[in-house]
Amino acid sequence: MPKEDKPHAALLASPGMGHLIPIMELGKRMVTHHDFHVTIFFIASDHASATSLLKSSTLENLDIIALPSVDISGLVDPDAQLVAKLFVIMRESLPSLRSSIGAMKFRPSALIVDLFGSDAFEVAEEFGMLKYVFNTSNAWCLAVMFHSARIDDKFILEDHVKGQNSLEIPGCKSLSFRDTLESLRNIDRIDRPEFRGDKMTNSHGILINTWEDLESSTIEALRDNNLLGTILKVPIYPIGPLVRQDGNQVLDRQVKLWLDKQPIESVVYVSFGSGGTLSAKQMIELAWGLEQSQQKFVWVVRPPSNNALGTYFTISEDNVDGTPDYLPHGFFTRTKDIGLVIPTWVPQEQILSHPSVGGFLSHCGWNSTLESIMNGVPLIAWPLYAEQKMNAAMLTEDFEIAVRPTVSKTEEIVGRDEIEKMVRTIMVDKEGQAIKIRVKELKNSAEKALNKGGSSFNSLSQLARDCMFHL
Ligand code: UDP
Ligand code: UDP
Numbered sequence: 001m002p003k004e005d006k007p008h009a010a011l012l013a014s015p016g017m018g019h020l021i022p023i024m025e026l027g028k029r030m031v032t033h034h035d036f037h038v039t040i041f042f043i044a045s046d047h048a049s050a051t052s053l054l055k056s057s058t059l060e061n062l063d064i065i066a067l068p069s070v071d072i073s074g075l076v077d078p079d080a081q082l083v084a085k086l087f088v089i090m091r092e093s094l095p096s097l098r099s100s101i102g103a104m105k106f107r108p109s110a111l112i113v114d115l116f117g118s119d120a121f122e123v124a125e126e127f128g129m130l131k132y133v134f135n136t137s138n139a140w141c142l143a144v145m146f147h148s149a150r151i152d153d154k155f156i157l158e159d160h161v162k163g164q165n166s167l168e169i170p171g172c173k174s175l176s177f178r179d180t181l182e183s184l185r186n187i188d189r190i191d192r193p194e195f196r197g198d199k200m201t202n203s204h205g206i207l208i209n210t211w212e213d214l215e216s217s218t219i220e221a222l223r224d225n226n227l228l229g230t231i232l233k234v235p236i237y238p239i240g241p242l243v244r245q246d247g248n249q250v251l252d253r254q255v256k257l258w259l260d261k262q263p264i265e266s267v268v269y270v271s272f273g274s275g276g277t278l279s280a281k282q283m284i285e286l287a288w289g290l291e292q293s294q295q296k297f298v299w300v301v302r303p304p305s306n307n308a309l310g311t312y313f314t315i316s317e318d319n320v321d322g323t324p325d326y327l328p329h330g331f332f333t334r335t336k337d338i339g340l341v342i343p344t345w346v347p348q349e350q351i352l353s354h355p356s357v358g359g360f361l362s363h364c365g366w367n368s369t370l371e372s373i374m375n376g377v378p379l380i381a382w383p384l385y386a387e388q389k390m391n392a393a394m395l396t397e398d399f400e401i402a403v404r405p406t407v408s409k410t411e412e413i414v415g416r417d418e419i420e421k422m423v424r425t426i427m428v429d430k431e432g433q434a435i436k437i438r439v440k441e442l443k444n445s446a447e448k449a450l451n452k453g454g455s456s457f458n459s460l461s462q463l464a465r466d467c468m469f470h471l
Contacts, residue, residue: 006035006061007467010101010108010129013042014086014116017274018365022136022209023114025242031061033457034464039063039108041100043070043093067096086116087196098123110467112207118199130467132237133200134207137366139215139238140394141387142208143172143222144181146231149195170228171221173398179389201233204466209240209366211449211456214399214442237459241370241446249347255298258340259351262296265358265436268380268423269351271300272363276384280304280326282413287327289419290339295427297339298357300346301327352377358436359426364391376443378402378426378435382414401439403431 009030013023020042030036044066070092076085090113097120101107111124112132121131135142147169166174200206212219215238221227222236259267270290272278278286283304290297304326321333332341348368351357352375360372361380369391372379379402381392395402403422405414426432449456 006037007110007464008037008039008106008108009110009112009467011038011040011134012090012097012111012113012117012120013040014090014114015043015045016086018367019114019116019136021244021367022242023134025244026112026134026207026239027062028059029239029242030460030464031059033452034460036464036467037061037063039065039104041065041067041097043067043089045069065100067093067100083116087119090117091119094120094123098126101127110204110463115196118196118203121199121203131203132205132207132463133203134209136209137387138210138391138394139208139218139222139236140169140172141181141366141390142206143169143218143228144175144387144390145195146197146228147172148181149197150231169221171224172218172228173394175390176393179393181387181390197231201231203234205235205237205463206232207237207239207459207463209242209370210238211240211446211454212238213445213449213455214241237463238449239456239459239463241374241450241456243367243370243374244349245353245374249350251347251350252342255340255342255346255351256354259298259354259356262356264355266427267296267298267354267357268293268359268361268427269298269300269348269357269377270361271346271348271368272302272382272384273365273368274345276363276365277302277305279413283326284328285413285416286419287331288416289414290423291328291331291335292416292420293423293427294338295359295423296356297335297423298346298351299339299341301341301343349375359423359432361423364388364395366391369395370446373401373439373442373446376436376440378432378439380404380422380426399438399442401435401442402426403435 011023011027013020023040023042027038027040030038038061040062042064070089072085072088072092075092076088101123107127108129110130110132111120112134113120114134114136118133124131148167166176167180168174210219219236219238221229222232223229268290270286290299303324321330323330323332349371352360352371357375357377359380360368360377361382362368362372364379364381364383365386365388369379379395381395381402381404383389383392392402392404396404403425405418405422426435448454451457
């Protein structure tokens, strides 16, 4: 039951584990470190796992409310981009959010939404609440979104055609065209989802899952009235890195036993996030690359993107060792002493924190990236979609905690030899040792920001004060 002596904030998560997880972590941190009462709203889904993740968090002063799922089939083109669909789902959920908040005896004084939930600010306004956006990605991504929304696509395209290689972002790292956000890269597409920048600039502030020391110049540019501050005009709160660390999901016993048996930092963990898949051809190359590297691996496999899900467990008749037919023939037999292939969701934070894990081949989703840093694990950056290519660029060029394939076009396949080389670079080569030292430095810097008196801690304290004032 919320009480009147502490700030009460409502957090609204859009669908997808990549959004729900950081919103949950924000809620938990607000409750445990900043004396908030928090109510988390999420859109009920059929995914039992999302519900179980939420149920597993039983904290005093943290309420979790499922808003009924919505049917958007008649409202949006089935081929529309995911982002466009997310906005529609969130919009359609407003009536239930409104009635849920309206029915509360002690109403929240603030509403915090992720990038897709800003339409809900109209509900916040009706109830006189403060409005905040939580950007679950990093500050540079936010800077790119705001800057690029202001310039005409035609100019970007002209620059590109004129042979420019990158887009200049005031006060920030420039953005190579090969790394642009998906919507920007498809410059000639007319169905670019609308960017809700105006909603964000009419908020009371933007929270970012980053920390001051990690992205100091970008954060400064977002605040500087001569740079991006002229567009944003609202306070910036770097409050991260917020990642799952409490390990309330159980690691499969077999996987744990296998990891326990491996030497320290000898295993490379391979995963492309909650939704990433590779093409059939790329899967084969990755399998060969891992095998050739002769390094230990745990690979969370999803069937290739051009395979129907139903074929997942199909095993060719001659594949007697159980290797699914989208992996090289006999792969399970040849790698039985070095690898573990897992065809289901795994509690990633528990794998990354296991002492035997020493590398992460990742799609560079921002949550995965932060989890890797918080566990001091070097990365192989293998971005797929959304802002992942930008994340990969930061990891390799700025933080120098990852290696990245040299191919420049997304359509190209990364070959087995290159995969083998990258795995060996981070796991055995000298360069890998240097990367390991740097990622551990970043981990220390992150912990400093989160500790009492650190920059991220102070940012959330400021937010708590703002909300108290508004009671
Ligand atoms: N999942 C899980 N445990 C979790 C979170 C997700 O087993 O803590 C599974 C879930 O059952 C689903 C997949 O991971 O098969 C992706 O989950 P999500 O809710 O993100 O679904 P999607 O993005 O595919 O709609
Ligand atoms: N995750 C997990 N098990 C899996 C796949 C993903 O626990 O098998 C978690 C991962 O730890 C991270 C989140 O799901 O917290 C994925 O978020 P991220 O931003 O990395 O990528 P997205 O899935 O949104 O592309």
